[in-house]
Amino acid sequence: MTIAAKHSIAFRLGRVMGAMARFGMHDRNPTLRWVKRVFFATFIVLVLATSISWILSALLTAIFLVLVLYAFSRVKPDNAELFAEDKEAPFGRDGVMGCPLTIWGERTDGLDRDLP
Structure with missing residues (x-):
């Protein structure tokens, strides 16, 4: 040593x-x-x-x-639709009714929820 x-x-x-x-x-x-x-x-x-x-x-x-x-x-990659793109609503959908949203987060179906 x-x-x-x-x-x-x-x-x-x-x-x-x-x-x-x-x-x-x-x-x-x-x-x-x-x-x-x-x-x-x-x-x-x-x-x-x-x-x-x-x-x-x-x-x-x-x-x-x-x-x-x-x-x-x-996880099977064939069944995973985590990042699937919605062609009808490219900017996402409304959380309550599921209506398509614009880039500003406004509904595109013409209905305004804020009015009585």
């Missing part, structure tokens, strides 16, 4: 994690060993409890992306 590797962050982090594992896993007294393990498990649960919203949001995002990809895979 090179000298630079001994002073790297990964080396130090691995050494500390190994020391923590050795401290919790090995002891001559079984009762003390289990007390250490319970303390370590409690610490892990508390760390996870503080970041539960992050974990849930990542999980929900992954589920949403999977569902979106599944939905897109099930």
